Amino acid sequence: MNSNRNYHRLALLLAPMLxxxxxxxxxxxxDFTDATLSGSPGDTLTFQGTIDNTSDDTLYYINGxxxxxxxxxxxxxxxxxxxxxxxxxxxxxxxxxxPFDFFTVTIPTPFAPxxxxxxxxxxxxxxxxxxxxxxxxxxxxxxVNGSAAGVPEPAxxxxxxxxxxxxxxxxxxxxxxx
Amino acid sequence: xxSWLRRLLAVTAVAPAWMMAVTPAVPIPAYxxxxxxxxDTNDGANKPATVVDAYGNxxxxxxxxxxxxxxxxxxxxxxxxxxxxxxxxxxxxGQLLWSKFYPDYEPQQPWTDVEPKAITLDSAGNIYVAGNGxxxxxxxxxxxxxxxxxxxxxxxxxxxxxxSYWRTCAVYGMAYNPAxxxxxxxxxxxxxxxxxxxxxxxxxxxxSLPANQMGAMxxxxxxxxxxGIAFGWVGFYFTPPGGSFGYTYGQxxxxxxxxxxxxxxxxxxxxxxxxxxxxxxxxQWESVFGIGGGFAVASDGxxxxxxxxVPAGWNGPxxxxxxxxxxxGGTGVAGNVAVVLKLDTxxxxxxxxxxxxxxxxxxxxxxALYGPSTVLVDGPGDLVGxxxxxxxxxxxxxxxxxxxxxxxxxxxxxxxxxxxxxxxxDEASSIAVDPxxxxxxxxxxxxxSWDGDNNTLPLLxxxxxxxxxxxxxxxxxxxxxxxxxxxxxxVYSPNAQNITLSATVTSxxxxxSGSVAFTLLGTTVSASVIDGSASAAFSVPGGxxxxxxTIQASYIPGTGFAASGDNTQQLFISKATPAIAWSNxxxxxxxxxxxxxxxxxxxxxxxxxxxxxxxxxVLAVGxxxxxxxxxxxxxTTDYNSASGTATINVKPxxxxxxxxxxxxxxxxxxxVVVSVTVTNxxxxxxxxxxxxxxxxxxxxxxxxLPQPLGDLASGAAASTALRFPASTGNSGAAxxxxxxxxxxxxxxxxxSRITLP
Numbered sequence: 001m002n003s004n005r006n007y008h009r010l011a012l013l014l015a016p017m018l019x020x021x022x023x024x025x026x027x028x029x030x031d032f033t034d035a036t037l038s039g040s041p042g043d044t045l046t047f048q049g050t051i052d053n054t055s056d057d058t059l060y061y062i063n064g065x066x067x068x069x070x071x072x073x074x075x076x077x078x079x080x081x082x083x084x085x086x087x088x089x090x091x092x093x094x095x096x097x098x099p100f101d102f103f104t105v106t107i108p109t110p111f112a113p114x115x116x117x118x119x120x121x122x123x124x125x126x127x128x129x130x131x132x133x134x135x136x137x138x139x140x141x142x143x144v145n146g147s148a149a150g151v152p153e154p155a156x157x158x159x160x161x162x163x164x165x166x167x168x169x170x171x172x173x174x175x176x177x178x
Numbered sequence: 179x180x181s182w183l184r185r186l187l188a189v190t191a192v193a194p195a196w197m198m199a200v201t202p203a204v205p206i207p208a209y210x211x212x213x214x215x216x217x218d219t220n221d222g223a224n225k226p227a228t229v230v231d232a233y234g235n236x237x238x239x240x241x242x243x244x245x246x247x248x249x250x251x252x253x254x255x256x257x258x259x260x261x262x263x264x265x266x267x268x269x270x271x272g273q274l275l276w277s278k279f280y281p282d283y284e285p286q287q288p289w290t291d292v293e294p295k296a297i298t299l300d301s302a303g304n305i306y307v308a309g310n311g312x313x314x315x316x317x318x319x320x321x322x323x324x325x326x327x328x329x330x331x332x333x334x335x336x337x338x339x340x341x342s343y344w345r346t347c348a349v350y351g352m353a354y355n356p357a358x359x360x361x362x363x364x365x366x367x368x369x370x371x372x373x374x375x376x377x378x379x380x381x382x383x384x385x386s387l388p389a390n391q392m393g394a395m396x397x398x399x400x401x402x403x404x405x406g407i408a409f410g411w412v413g414f415y416f417t418p419p420g421g422s423f424g425y426t427y428g429q430x431x432x433x434x435x436x437x438x439x440x441x442x443x444x445x446x447x448x449x450x451x452x453x454x455x456x457x458x459x460x461x462q463w464e465s466v467f468g469i470g471g472g473f474a475v476a477s478d479g480x481x482x483x484x485x486x487x488v489p490a491g492w493n494g495p496x497x498x499x500x501x502x503x504x505x506x507g508g509t510g511v512a513g514n515v516a517v518v519l520k521l522d523t524x525x526x527x528x529x530x531x532x533x534x535x536x537x538x539x540x541x542x543x544x545x546a547l548y549g550p551s552t553v554l555v556d557g558p559g560d561l562v563g564x565x566x567x568x569x570x571x572x573x574x575x576x577x578x579x580x581x582x583x584x585x586x587x588x589x590x591x592x593x594x595x596x597x598x599x600x601x602x603x604d605e606a607s608s609i610a611v612d613p614x615x616x617x618x619x620x621x622x623x624x625x626x627s628w629d630g631d632n633n634t635l636p637l638l639x640x641x642x643x644x645x646x647x648x649x650x651x652x653x654x655x656x657x658x659x660x661x662x663x664x665x666x667x668x669v670y671s672p673n674a675q676n677i678t679l680s681a682t683v684t685s686x687x688x689x690x691s692g693s694v695a696f697t698l699l700g701t702t703v704s705a706s707v708i709d710g711s712a713s714a715a716f717s718v719p720g721g722x723x724x725x726x727x728t729i730q731a732s733y734i735p736g737t738g739f740a741a742s743g744d745n746t747q748q749l750f751i752s753k754a755t756p757a758i759a760w761s762n763x764x765x766x767x768x769x770x771x772x773x774x775x776x777x778x779x780x781x782x783x784x785x786x787x788x789x790x791x792x793x794x795x796v797l798a799v800g801x802x803x804x805x806x807x808x809x810x811x812x813x814t815t816d817y818n819s820a821s822g823t824a825t826i827n828v829k830p831x832x833x834x835x836x837x838x839x840x841x842x843x844x845x846x847x848x849x850v851v852v853s854v855t856v857t858n859x860x861x862x863x864x865x866x867x868x869x870x871x872x873x874x875x876x877x878x879x880x881x882x883l884p885q886p887l888g889d890l891a892s893g894a895a896a897s898t899a900l901r902f903p904a905s906t907g908n909s910g911a912a913x914x915x916x917x918x919x920x921x922x923x924x925x926x927x928x929x930s931r932i933t934l935p
Contacts, residue, residue: 063930063931064915064928064929064930064931065928065929066834066835066836066837066926066927066928066929067926067927067928068832068833068834068835068860068924068925068926069832069924069925069926070832070833070923070924071923071924072924072925073920073925074870074871074918074919074920074925074926074927076925077927078927079916079927079928079929083929084914084929084930084931089931115764115765117767117829117832118832118924119831119832119834119859119860121834121836121859123836123838123928123930129931129932129933130933132838132839132930134836134859137834137859139767139769139770139831141767
């Protein structure tokens, strides 16, 4: 029954979101300070933002958060250590929280340069700690730049090859002398 | 003397052509006006002599049977029928300014009639008139010369030659030489000469004609001095012995560049030209050609041009054929034909040409140089053009006008001719050309009046006498020009722009002189006309507003062309079109509202953009969707509106996996059981969804992971249960449930505050 109830609640909540999802949806407005962060493999990106209760008359419990992110693995980002630590338990009408750290994304090494899209969904509800409706959502983007380090430029290759060749010649000359 | 020759004893007095100002190109003179005055029942006596001053005033002298105070009107109370000499001044517009008359003192002695035959002006504008008769009634002279002031008042006069019962001298020509201040008079004499200091030129010892010489040309030097006329030398010239009929006489005088006299006339009925020293009277050369007479002479300072008439054709001294063959015209009846002859400064033959009349005799009686390369000749007769070229004008309705004006180039080539008068005896006898290249043709016309171009009536009609003195004026016909400028389209710019203004100037011939002044935006620039075109660089000031501006192109004429202009063309400054820069924005996921990141077109001028779709629009999923931007410039006067487009790809919303849970505790094992439901709230299929993480706090689930949940389409859900040991925590304890998993191409994580059951 619980499961069915949750499906029903989720469907009611998601239907309008799927039809006309904005940058944020639901009664809790999720605003990223910067919804697009870019970095290179090895970098850890911290997404920050605020959440606001935009309902007219309802206090909402902030009970959880979900993230879906293309391209990345489960261990590459962390919600509990940030969002749930920083987010308030409840947001009263008109109340705002943040900006605070929502979550981090650590770009694995190596990682293909591209834009990766994700969604942060805040769960909760007006009834208490058991509510896990999606009451706010926002998209974000992780832009992974091309590797700027570790791959020498052609000129560097040339210098290196020249240096190595020089070393080789010196060593051969030394061998002949000995 | 044969009859045709006697009728030609007249003179043409013109200023030396080489003294006149010349212009590089002189167009065909066009008829201006003509008028009549005086009159006589005797044809030849009316033949006038003319000279023109620098201002275009014409002085006419000759003989009339009755004095006149206006054209064609007899002087009231004229008591003396018969010949009266006259001197008349006519304004450039044809108005008779004044007339002076010189009566016959001895009506019973016709050889004493005052018959002016030659006229010239000195450097002060005083008028010299010479002719036959006794001007001062001293009863001695057969010829006379007199000087009047510019208003025609007598200053001095003198008789020369001799007259008893029969006059033994005749004046035909006279010219003033500004180099020495003398007038030189020529004509014929047959002995008994009085006046001047005869010179021994080797022909007439001691200045006396040999007994067997029937007559000779005389040339005499004269000058007005205080109290009278002072004669200088007088010489007699002839080819001995003179024939029984034709004797020798000079008809016309001019000067070469060294002030030597060039005299054209008749030597024993042959066309003859002499060169005589002005200081000594010595003959330098005489050139005699075929039968006929030379009646007018002009000089370009070196070369000599002679007009005359011949009764038969002849070739040059070395057999040179005439440029235009001798013929008797349309009737084929023998008569006289005009001849034009050119010699070099040494009297050597260069060319000659004949022009006959159609039904009348033609004589060349007046000659003048017109510009540097045209020779004008006039005379009586309905002249036939070269190769029957039609006249510029002919007298309607009968055609075959009575007198002609002929233009040749200086190589004798035919240029044009024109006919006026009536088809009876009608004789142009004089040409005078003023410095403005106005041409005056004078003569007499018998029996009828006639019209000018386009049936223009004379200023004053003929009186009705049997013959009338006529004067015609022609002026250089300034060819009209047409100036056509070209439009100059440019586009507005805040910076100065260099453009080229151009115009073409056309006329009946290629316009090679003058300039075109272009006025645009209050600034005038000029450019010379070269081969009918002119182009000038013009700088349009920066920031000149878009619009149309009149280009005024004015042709400032060069010699021989009329001014013209054109203001029909415009400088069109069209509005500039702003440059819109707009790169295609990056792909956005579905659900992303259009904003500044996407709607970021720029323009190179100030203005505003209106986007379609506007900011805030959430586009449907799809690639290559068009975004358009309409740009409205702030300066709508000078800039057009503009637009730009960009395309954007809207990607489906990635899979959004939402985890919901229901917690319970196993009643037997007291394990915490978390029923996990994973719902795909995104727009794309999540494939191979599986749970890979389940923790409450740090306690990992005891359920084997991964737990496959299969594929989850958008909106689909799948559930599984995760079990945690009973030791995870006591009922009622707060904890954080962490659930995570993967799907093809992504991952999901969920963290929830829970209270343990």
